[in-house]
Amino acid sequence: MRKIDNLVIHCTATVQTAKVESIQRYWRDTLKWRSSGYHVIIEANGNIVRLAEDSAVCNGVAGHNSNSLHVSYIGGIDAKGKGLDNRTPQQKVALWQVIKAWKQKYPNAKVLGHRDFPSVKKECPSFDAGKWWESLQN
Numbered sequence: 001m002r003k004i005d006n007l008v009i010h011c012t013a014t015v016q017t018a019k020v021e022s023i024q025r026y027w028r029d030t031l032k033w034r035s036s037g038y039h040v041i042i043e044a045n046g047n048i049v050r051l052a053e054d055s056a057v058c059n060g061v062a063g064h065n066s067n068s069l070h071v072s073y074i075g076g077i078d079a080k081g082k083g084l085d086n087r088t089p090q091q092k093v094a095l096w097q098v099i100k101a102w103k104q105k106y107p108n109a110k111v112l113g114h115r116d117f118p119s120v121k122k123e124c125p126s127f128d129a130g131k132w133w134e135s136l137q138n
């Protein structure tokens with residue numbers, strides 16, 4: 001089993017109605033990625049879609065993927081494309097479930113957002129992931 005140090009939260013930076021298949025098509029055809037961007041995607045209705053096994057290395061954060069797991073909610077931008085935490089209540093619950101399950105498997109891994117890595121210029125996931133997770137811990 002590979003060593004997991006980071007549980008990374010993302011947003012897709014798309015409309016909330018974006019389809020998982022179209023996001024995957026973008027990775028494959030436009031970005032020419034051979035692997036998935038995330039391990040798990042969460043749809044607006046809270047549906048959890050598994051895209052890759054934990055053992056697979058995904059393309060979530062350039063240079064930090066070998067020891068990371070990635071989960072993304074669909075959404076995260078406003079109509080002008082600016083970062084906005086528009087997670088639905090269902091997505092918040094699902095996100096908590098995914099991170100909680102990973103934390104049980106990888107108790108020493110840190111919960112953080114894409115933007116928390118050094119020299120990342122994105123707003124992804126459009127909220128403070130570490131603070132959000134901490135707020136659920138009591």
Ligand SMILES: [Zn+2]
Nearest residue numbers: 010011114124
């Ligand atoms: Zn991201």
